[in-house]
Amino acid sequence: MKKNKNKNLKRFWPKLWNLLKPSHKQIKTLFVSILFLELVVLTGPFLLKLIIDKIVNFKPEELKTILFFIFLMFISEQFNSFLHHLRDRIIFKLIFDIECYLPTMAQEKLMYLPLTYHEKENTGNKIMKIERGGNKILDLIMNIAWEVGPTFIQLIITLIVLLMVDLRFGLSFAFFAPLFVVLTYRVNKSLAPIRKQRHKDYEISSGQMVQSIININTVKSFTQEKREIKEFKTIRERISANGVKEFSKLLNFGLIRNLIIDMGRITILLLGIYLIVKGNITVGSLVFVITLSEKAYFSLYRLSRFYDRMEEGAEAVNRFTALIHEKSNIINKKNGYKPKKIKGKIEFQNVNFSYGQNNALALDNVSLKINEGCVTAFVGPSGGGKTTLARMIYRHYDPLGGIVLLDNKDLRDYDLFALRKFMSIVPQEVEIFNTSIRKNIAYADPGASRETIEAAARIANAEEFINKFPKKYDTEVGERGIKLSGGQRQRIGIARAILANPKILIFDEATSNLDSCSEKLIQEAMDKITHGRTVIIIAHRLSTIKKADKIIVLENGKIAETGSHCELAQNKGGLYAKLLKLQKVGDVV
Structure with a gap:
């Protein structure tokens, strides 16, 4: 379990870096500017060291030198301010670029993911992944650009300078800084399961809210408002409880964190006083060291707070990147066949398919032919495999076994988008x-x-x-x-x-939920547009498919019988005849 957590953390940064590929050049430019800026920032404390040393050992003839150093400090601060301005311009451009292309990237991914993904994923969950993940990425980038990048560079520079002033200063800093980092890592690692559950609950609550709003008519019709409110409140209370538990631990750790920083600061101060007494360093050098170390320890504290936020955001970012890298089970063949026109002849050869539910086959060794320019109807009890067949023609699903042909060519050999240009579907809803x-x-x-x-x-x-x-x-x-x-x-x-x-037109129970008047109008419309097209009608109402050239009766994923309306109606022992008996014209099976 611990190894998996470490792997996840190691994979996080490469995932994020890959996600920000369009901004790689900007990010590299930004870090070069930050490095240069942090080096320039050092000139202020260093000039202050020189000024203090001159004042401590003041000589009248050194006054001009002191004033010159003060003037250089002023120039240094102005240059520093200008560099900050340039850095901030780069950061803002970077942030708005990311804010533009991340949601676009997610939208594009969702559009091209197969229907199977959208059927298993709650709408609210998908929206939450995109919104929360995108926001956390922006938050991380802002923190890295304004805090972490400068802080990390500053810590390295500080350690080098302290070692140059006196080896003992560097060793002191090098002892407390890693101790601080290790403790921060361990605390956040212990909080990972709570944080993961909280983010999962965010998605569940979003899904719950979206579902209750989408189905508001049903909620109100069955007076289930209180139930929906209660279920949503329960999830949000769980999020709140986990949040309080998580951040209480962080606050408790904050006390230990402050203690380590204070011990490091006091050690530097005591060591500096000792070295002054011994005559090893000047007062100006001590001020220089204290100024740098104070900034470094404060930066270290900010770095640890960022680590807290990074761990908090990492889960959301991981969910976002999981969406972006979601693999499609419908592969669009490279350089797939793009016909200018098709005849519309469809054939299923020994097709098997399962939705993965207890390995039950939705289609079991199905073989059938749909002639071009003809009307073919699929009928049978619910769950027989009618809609599954239609979705395979559209390549929403691919068979687990067997093959589906269009004009004697495997559907998988066609360019997916070129294929669908020849098709239209009118669903039940x-x-x-x-x-x-x-x-x-x-x-x-x-x-x-x-x-x-x-x-x-x-x-x-x-x-x-x-x-x-x-x-x-x-x-x-x-x-x-x-x-x-x-x-x-x-x-x-x-x-x-x-x-x-379209050349191929599919009606998936297009009249099953309509009154007789609406059904009549739609039936008339269907009759007008069937000429010259391969038409597939999925129906429960057998009155709508009497004129079909061929009727295929499906039951439990298998073909029960095939024929015209008259042929099947005369087969008294057949399933079609039984279904016909169970309904009058216009009734639903």
Whole structure:
């Protein structure tokens, strides 16, 4: 366990450095400027040493020299101020650059991660990883630039100068400084499990809040407001308790930390007085040593506080970097096949697939053919594998065994994005963006003309209800299309699919939750757009797939039977005929 913690700490900095790759040049420039600045800062205390020595052994003829040294101190401070100004400009540019590209990097990663990742990860957790991780990285960079970088360089320079003044000063400093660092490391190491749990709870609480807000209609309908509040409060109280426990330990350690620093300071002072009495150093040298050591010990204290913050932020940064380095299980082949057009013939050959739940197969040795330009329907009980088949065509999933072919070519040999350009899907729950109807339809083709968008809406039987809104196509539909009915959302989804002009069109239970009137309108829209396309319909309502060229009945991940509506209906012992008996036209199985 201890080895793993050490490995995690060692891996943290390389991970962070790799994450900040776009800013490597800026960071290197920054540290060169910090090194130069810290060397210039030494001139002030050194000139003060010379002035004090001249005053202690004052001679009238040395007055001009003293005044000259004072003038040099003034010039040194002004130059120092100018260098600070330049350093701060570099830091601010660096911070705003990082603030720009880190969230963009995370957004890009999320967009390209497969559907399987998004299905297993809570939305609130993902948002918390990005926001908290990004904020902690910025906090670390600011601390490194303004405190740690200067402090680390300052400590090295101080040790060298103290050794040059007198070896005993350097050895004294070299004894207490490592002792301080070791104790800081050990305390933070003991706090790691508490800190890790606290960050995990931050994500859980974020997920809890997002879920309760997204599902607010259900929460209110079942009067579960108090339950949601209680569950959220419980998580936040756990975070608070762990936070108090963690920082109480840090505060207790602060007393020991201060004791070590005070012992180091007193040792330097006593040693300096002893050396003056012995005549080994001058008063100015003692002032110089005390000035440097005071700054160094104070910097050491600041460094330890940064280490506390680094350990606090490391967990959030690790979660952020884990997201950025998340591996996709859907590999887009380099130089994949990019056809200009496709026929739309699909074939499954001995396909197996599992969601990893108790190793149960969602698809068990499935082989089937979907002819180009035909309407093929998947029906069967829930959990039979219908939607899994459709998602494999889209390459949201890849088979664990077997192969899926498009126009006699393995789907995995196609360029993923070129492949999906030939496809559109209308799901059971159409995802509507919080923008206008026009932009929602045009999502499939943002550059589409007004006429093309409205033509797609007409084909989808959506124009009539759209024109009833005062702003028509410019009507804002609210988050998740809350201002629209289920049937209206489905018709916008169909219009969106039409606008994409796909060769392969998938309807995934597109009418299962609609009233008869909405179903009729959507069925009419579906009939208008099937010509010349390979159409796959996943349905519970068997009334919607009577006209299909082929119906494939699935049960427990296997093909139970295949045929037309008439052929399957006549097979009285078949599953399709049984399902047909269980429903009337328009009823849900």
